Amino acid sequence: xxxxxxxxxxxxxxxxxxxxxxxxxxxxxxxxxxxxxxxxxxxxxxxxxxxxxxxxxxxxxxxxxxxxxxxxxxxxxxxxxxxxxxxxxxxxxxxxxxxxxxxxxxxxxxxxxxxxxxxxxxxxxxxxxxxxxxxxxxxxxxxxxxxxxxxxxxxxxxxxxxxxxxxxxxxxxxxxxxxxxxxxxxxxxxxxxxxxxxxxxxxxxxxxxxxxxxxxxxxxxxxxxxxxxxxxxxxxxxxxxxxxxxxxxxxxxxxxxxxxxxxxxxxxxxxxxxxxxxxxxxxxxxxxxxxxxxxxxxxxxxxxxxxxxxxxxxxxxxxxxxxxxxxxxxxxxxxxxxxxxxxxxxxxxxxxxxxxxxxxxxxxxxxxxxxxxxxxxxxxxxxxxxxxxxxxxxxxxxxxxxxxxxxxxxxxxxxxxxxxxxxxxxxxxxxxxxxxxxxxxxxxxxxxxxxxxxxxxxxxxxxxxxxxxxxxxxxxx
Ligand code: FES
Ligand SMILES: [Fe+2]
Numbered sequence: 377x378x379x380x381x382x383x384x385x386x387x388x389x390x391x392x393x394x395x396x397x398x399x400x401x402x403x404x405x406x407x408x409x410x411x412x413x414x415x416x417x418x419x420x421x422x423x424x425x426x427x428x429x430x431x432x433x434x435x436x437x438x439x440x441x442x443x444x445x446x447x448x449x450x451x452x453x454x455x456x457x458x459x460x461x462x463x464x465x466x467x468x469x470x471x472x473x474x475x476x477x478x479x480x481x482x483x484x485x486x487x488x489x490x491x492x493x494x495x496x497x498x499x500x501x502x503x504x505x506x507x508x509x510x511x512x513x514x515x516x517x518x519x520x521x522x523x524x525x526x527x528x529x530x531x532x533x534x535x536x537x538x539x540x541x542x543x544x545x546x547x548x549x550x551x552x553x554x555x556x557x558x559x560x561x562x563x564x565x566x567x568x569x570x571x572x573x574x575x576x577x578x579x580x581x582x583x584x585x586x587x588x589x590x591x592x593x594x595x596x597x598x599x600x601x602x603x604x605x606x607x608x609x610x611x612x613x614x615x616x617x618x619x620x621x622x623x624x625x626x627x628x629x630x631x632x633x634x635x636x637x638x639x640x641x642x643x644x645x646x647x648x649x650x651x652x653x654x655x656x657x658x659x660x661x662x663x664x665x666x667x668x669x670x671x672x673x674x675x676x677x678x679x680x681x682x683x684x685x686x687x688x689x690x691x692x693x694x695x696x697x698x699x700x701x702x703x704x705x706x707x708x709x710x711x712x713x714x715x716x717x718x719x720x721x722x723x724x725x726x727x728x729x730x731x732x733x734x735x736x737x738x739x740x741x742x743x744x745x746x747x748x749x750x751x752x753x754x755x756x757x758x759x760x761x762x763x764x765x766x767x768x769x770x771x772x773x774x775x776x777x778x779x780x781x782x783x784x785x786x787x788x789x790x791x792x793x794x795x796x797x798x799x800x801x802x803x804x805x806x807x808x809x810x811x812x813x814x815x816x817x818x819x820x821x822x823x824x825x826x827x828x829x830x831x832x833x834x835x836x837x838x839x840x841x842x843x844x845x846x847x848x849x850x851x852x853x
Contacts, residue, residue: 408738578748
């Protein structure tokens with residue numbers, strides 16, 4: 377039967393019928409339909425409404441000056457400002473009187489005053505003044521400017537854009553409570569759908585090729601193909617992958633990466649770690665994949681620095697800037713050809729399916745090394761199907777004493793475990809070693825809210841795992 381070129385397909389497993397032959401370009405000209413369900417984030421879409429159940433960072437505090445700032449989040453155009461008393465407001469852009477754009481509003485002692493007829497709005501949208509109306513007017517008591525709750529946390533403005541009655545407490549992460557930890561906010565916009573950015577966090581194979589073998593960005597150890605073990609946390613509120621690598625006959629590097637729904641990723645070091653042993657080094661980046669709209673994404677977060685968080689240069693962090701290699705558009709300093717010769721996430725993730733489009737999952741051919749991507753999509757499908765209650769934040773009304781900090785389990789460790797004589801056995805052993813270390817680290821994490829104590833106990837637990845493997849595996853290759 378002749379292929380129907382006009383009819384898009386949407387196979388979840390990837391691949392189009394009749395294209396399994398050489399020189400099949402003619403048969404593959406028409407892309408399949410995008411997976412709208414997972415990728416679209418506008419108001420009323422399944423994923424968009426899921427995103428709206430959470431607080432998200434939307435910009436850096438330093439980006440709000442003394443005039444309102446236009447901002448686009450989840451496909452909605454908004455205006456963010458800070459009034460002179462220090463309160464942050466996030467408004468729908470058009471004045472509820474007659475529609476003047478509030479980017480031209482005047483920041484006031486309390487709230488924002490529309491420039492057209494002087495209506496004054498508090499940060500929650502309450503109309504404080506309608507100066508053109510007679511004193512007896514009650515008009516201001518009957519209308520509200522459309523506003524979303526916003527607050528500032530460690531230099532990032534956060535907003536909640538979901539149903540008011542379901543609003544959770546503003547986020548609190550375990551890393552906030554690590555003694556001595558400091559937080560440098562940053563943002564890195566990408567010209568791609570949010571899911572492409574977030575899937576990049578669970579794709580450790582791309583770091584081997586894109587970030588080291590092709591463009592030498594991360595350091596020599598990254599060129600080693602790791603033993604990867606993927607898993608889900610808490611019935612599907614997040615994913616983990618551990619990447620185990622043998623660096624030399626004495627040394628194994630375990631990197632454990634945890635992502636949480638909907639778009640949180642906790643990324644350990646992206647540099648070389650130095651000499652073993654290093655029993656427990658936490659994530660250095662807290663990153664949040666925040667959809668700008670269906671075609672653009674902003675990854676915002678904090679570079680964690682201070683004692684116990686070495687490497688890089690936290691002073692480089694800021695709006696549109698990060699000290700992590702490969703995350704920013706270099707077109708202002710490099711020619712197009714230079715970027716072709718040194719591709720990074722901007723040239724790879726940022727151009728998936730052409731960039732600034734919904735991804736065509738039906739045209740992909742996922743392998744076993746893409747298990748993170750497969751698992752992530754499955755997790756989100758399950759969430760949208762209502763199968764994972766753990767993946768929804770509790771409304772603040774159900775947590776009168778405040779929210780428990782969200783735990784992340786990411787870490788790096790370098791341990792001394794000798795190579796087994798048989799290469800395949802050694803590769804398998806590295807996977808088991810990593811699994812045991814990760815299990816030990818997660819058990820400690822759940823045992824205490826004291827993050828200083830958790831550091832100490834996790835180091836001891838990973839050291840004990842190392843000792844057990846040293847005792848079991850004595851044979852040098
Ligand atoms: S349009 Fe804003 S006060 Fe009239
Ligand atoms: Fe990357």
